[in-house]
Amino acid sequence: xxxKPEKLLDKKGLRLDGRKPEELRPIKIEVGxxxxxxxxxxxxxxxxxxxxxxxxxKELHPKHLALPDRTVLRCRYHMAPFSVQERKSPxxxxxxxxxxxxxxxxxxxxxxxxxxxxxGIDIFIEVLQADGGTRCASITAASLALADAGIPMRDLVxxxxxxxxxxxxxxxxxxxxDKIGGADVPVAIMPNVxxxxxxQMDGILTLEEFEKAINLALEGCxxxxxxxxxxxxxxxxxxxxxxx
Amino acid sequence: xxxxxxxxxxxxxxxxIAKGKRLDGRGxxxxxxxxxxxxxxxxxxxxxxxxxxxxxxxxxxxxEIGKPFPDTPNEGVLTxxxxxxPLASPIFEPGPPDENSIEIARVVDRGIRESKTIxxxxxxxxxxxxxxxxxxxxxxxxxxxxxxxxxxLAALAALLNTKMFNxxxxxxEVEIKPGYTPLSLKKHPIAVTFxxxxxxxxxxxxxxxxxxxxxRLTITVDDNDNICAIQKGGSGYFTPKQVLDAAKIAKEKxxxxxxxxxx
Numbered sequence: 001x002x003x004k005p006e007k008l009l010d011k012k013g014l015r016l017d018g019r020k021p022e023e024l025r026p027i028k029i030e031v032g033x034x035x036x037x038x039x040x041x042x043x044x045x046x047x048x049x050x051x052x053x054x055x056x057x058k059e060l061h062p063k064h065l066a067l068p069d070r071t072v073l074r075c076r077y078h079m080a081p082f083s084v085q086e087r088k089s090p091x092x093x094x095x096x097x098x099x100x101x102x103x104x105x106x107x108x109x110x111x112x113x114x115x116x117x118x119x120g121i122d123i124f125i126e127v128l129q130a131d132g133g134t135r136c137a138s139i140t141a142a143s144l145a146l147a148d149a150g151i152p153m154r155d156l157v158x159x160x161x162x163x164x165x166x167x168x169x170x171x172x173x174x175x176x177x178d179k180i181g182g183a184d185v186p187v188a189i190m191p192n193v194x195x196x197x198x199x200q201m202d203g204i205l206t207l208e209e210f211e212k213a214i215n216l217a218l219e220g221c222x223x224x225x226x227x228x229x230x231x232x233x234x235x236x237x238x239x240x241x242x243x244x
Numbered sequence: 245x246x247x248x249x250x251x252x253x254x255x256x257x258x259x260x261i262a263k264g265k266r267l268d269g270r271g272x273x274x275x276x277x278x279x280x281x282x283x284x285x286x287x288x289x290x291x292x293x294x295x296x297x298x299x300x301x302x303x304x305x306x307x308e309i310g311k312p313f314p315d316t317p318n319e320g321v322l323t324x325x326x327x328x329x330p331l332a333s334p335i336f337e338p339g340p341p342d343e344n345s346i347e348i349a350r351v352v353d354r355g356i357r358e359s360k361t362i363x364x365x366x367x368x369x370x371x372x373x374x375x376x377x378x379x380x381x382x383x384x385x386x387x388x389x390x391x392x393x394x395x396x397l398a399a400l401a402a403l404l405n406t407k408m409f410n411x412x413x414x415x416x417e418v419e420i421k422p423g424y425t426p427l428s429l430k431k432h433p434i435a436v437t438f439x440x441x442x443x444x445x446x447x448x449x450x451x452x453x454x455x456x457x458x459x460r461l462t463i464t465v466d467d468n469d470n471i472c473a474i475q476k477g478g479s480g481y482f483t484p485k486q487v488l489d490a491a492k493i494a495k496e497k498x499x500x501x502x503x504x505x506x507x
Contacts, residue, residue, distance in 0.1 A: 086314070094346045101343045101477075108479035183358075185474070195481035199461070201474035202358045207495065210471050211488055218484060 008165040008177055015177070017046075021170040024160070024220055029141070029231035031148050039149025041231070043141040046174050047131035052141035053124045054149040060120030071116035075104035077138055079127040099135050106139050106159070106188040106198035112152040121151065132175035133161045139188045139198060140224055147232055156228050157197055159188035160220030162213040164205060169212045171220045185210070187217040191225045254456040258442035266446060266453070268297075273447045273493055278397065280505060282405040290406025290427070294398040297450055298388035300332075301395050303380060303402035307409070309369065309418055310377040320367020320375040324353035326382040326395060333387035349382060351435065351475045352396045355464035356380075359433040359472040361403070366428075369411070369418060376408070378427075389450035392462050392475075396435035397501075403429055404507070432507040433472055434498035437462045438490050440482055445490055447497060461490055465498035 009015060019025070025046035034040035037053035044050075060066045077100040081087050092100075103125065111121070123145065125138045136159035143157035163173045165181040178184050183203025189196055205213060257267055264272060276297030285291035288304035312319060326349035328336045341349070356362065367376040380402065382395045407424035439449035439457035449457060458480030464473035471491060476482075482490075 094341075094350065097343050097346050098350050101347060102475075105477060105479050109481045190481065193481070194483055196476070196484060196487060197481045199474055199476040199487060201471060202354050204358060204360075204466070204470045204472050206470050207491055210491060214484060214487065 005176070005180070008180060009168060013168070015165070015170065017174065021168055022216060022219070024172045024223060025174065027224065027227055029144065029227055031144050031231050031235040037145070037149070039145040039147065039151070041141040041144035041148060043137050045131075045133065045137045045140075045172070047129055048127070048134055048137045049129040050134060050137050050141050051126045051128060052138065052145040054121065054142070054145040054151070055124070056121035056149070057116040057119040057151070058121075060118070066118045066120070069117055070113035071111075071118075072120045073104055073108055073111060073113065073123070074120060075100050075107070075123040075125070075142070077103050077125045077127070077135070079130060079134075083127050083130045099138075102198055102200065103135060103139055103142065107143060107146065107157055109195060109197050110143065110153045110155055110157050110190050111146065112154070115152055121146075121149075130175070132173050132178040133186070135159070135198075136161050136186050136188065140228060144228055144232060148235070155190035155192045156225060156232075157188050157190055158221040158225040158228055159186065159198060160217050160224055161186040162217035162220065164203060164209060164213065169209060169216055171216050183209075183213070185213045185217055187214060187221060189218060189221045191222055250455055253452060254441075257453060257456050258444075261441055261444045261446060268450060270448075272445070273497065275448045275497065275501065276450065278501065278504070280397070280401050282401055288402075289408070290402045290404070292398050292401030292405055293385075294394050294401060296390060296394040296397070296448070298386060299390060299394045299450070300384075300386035300388075301391065301398040302383045302385055303395070303398040304383070305402050305406045306379045306381070307406070308377050308379065309374055312368070312372060312375040316364070317372035318368045319364035320362075321377040322353065322357060322362060322364070322380065323377060324349045324356070324380045324382065324399065326352070326384070328384050328387070328391075332384045336384075336387065347475070347477065348392055348395050351392050351462055351464075351473060352380070352382060352399050354473040354475075355396055355433040355435055356399065356403070359431040359464070359466040359470075361400075361429050361431040361433060361466075363428070363430060369413065370416075374418065378403075378406070387451065389452075389454045390437050390448050393435045393437045393448060396433070396464065400429075400432060400434075400507070403427060431466045432502055433464050433466050434501050435462050435464045435473070436494035436497045438493075440480060440486070445486065445493075447493065461487070463491055463494035465495050467502065469495050469499070471495075
């Protein structure tokens with residue numbers, strides 16, 4: 001069992017892992033990591049390790065789910081049994097079913113669903129190690145996997161959470177901060193369209209704190225957005241180099 | 245519903261909303277009539293039935309003795325479950341809870357839990373071994389839109405009506421004594437749901453509005469005007485400014501409802 005620290009911010013205002021309040025955790029993103037999938041991405045954000053894969057557009061099974069005017073986007077967010085401190089049963093929990101829904105709904109606005117009627121696109125997300133903020137990291141990776149699959153999109157979706165610890169609004173909470181902290185506000189945006197596609201909150205925030213948190217989260221999303229673009233380009237630079 | 249009918253309706257509803265009107269005659273930030281009945285199921289520890297317009301939700305609470313979670317050995321347990329029973333709507337099917345009913349249950353749960361409405365430490369009998377488990381079962385009886393707000397109201401009404409049984413600990417055994425004490429609640433979180441239709445927000449969407457909405461946003465507000473839960477639903481989006489505007493309206497609406505119901 002992990003012990004609970006008394007304070008999440010030290011005298012200098014630094015967090016337990018040494019970050020400043022408005023600082024992201026180290027992020028590593030790779031695109032095109034699974035050869036069987038039509039598109040895939042891997043993200044490490046702090047201790048989070050998450051794989052996302054996209055299959056489709058393809059024939060939908062069961063067939064009665066198909067829609068005459070657009071493709072059906074499906075999403076499964078799943079945590080590996082070894083991804084958390086105490087083994088998690090591999091059966092989908094209520095939390096995973098809810099997250100699958102909100103992640104799907106955060107990506108639907110960006111995909112040109114009407115381009116592929118009567119088909120389905122499946123997004124599979126596997127959390128290999130969880131350290132707080134997995135839904136946001138999952139969205140960041142899944143939107144890259146969609147792009148890697150060559151699916152026409154309005155924009156990438158970048159996601160990041162902000163929250164409150166020791167009465168300070170901070171960016172990108174890790175597991176400890178999320179569990180003990182006062183609030184968590186995960187946000188996803190399509191940065192070019194200025195569109196919020198995921199918004200949740202738990203904890204207690206005043207209106208002013210909420211406004212501050214959402215603005216900080218939006219800044220974080222912008223930073224993640226540029227990392228996403230770099231990661232996407234890097235794949236094709238690598239392909240080009242391999243060709244030469 | 246057929247997508248053609250939805251498209252026809254969408255146009256009509258959107259045109260009205262652009263003029264600040266709604267199909268059922270309400271203003272954009274006006275709730276339907278709310279009716280509350282409490283204590284209607286004698287076998288339950290607490291119960292309530294809410295009518296939000298034609299939307300009807302019943303909640304019963306049961307209290308059992310169970311084990312605490314390992315990470316909170318001194319705290320009781322709250323379990324919220326929602327059933328979209330098939331008699332409530334032609335679109336509900338029998339079977340295990342789908343993602344919609346799980347979402348409703350989890351949003352209701354988050355509002356109650358995060359606002360610290362229940363003093364969980366008071367529900368502890370023996371740390372790490374025995375605690376009270378409060379089951380809140382949401383039963384949707386008639387679906388005419390905005391199930392989240394109706395369920396949150398019904399859950400709170402049922403909790404306000406919940407009686408804890410008196411007990412004594414004798415040789416490590418919990419002995420139930422006659423009589424009851426009411427479960428004390430510290431907060432009254434109110435969920436306020438918005439639907440976005442053609443870039444405009446309406447409060448408390450009814451069924452026809454839900455069928456044509458692009459996005460849904462629920463903001464739960466506690467007695468101190470603090471936000472304690474938010475959930476976006478549906479496959480649309482909104483701008484950051486729309487979110488902040490909605491938060492302000494939610495604060496007002498929650499206050500109004502709390503005043504009206506004397507909570």
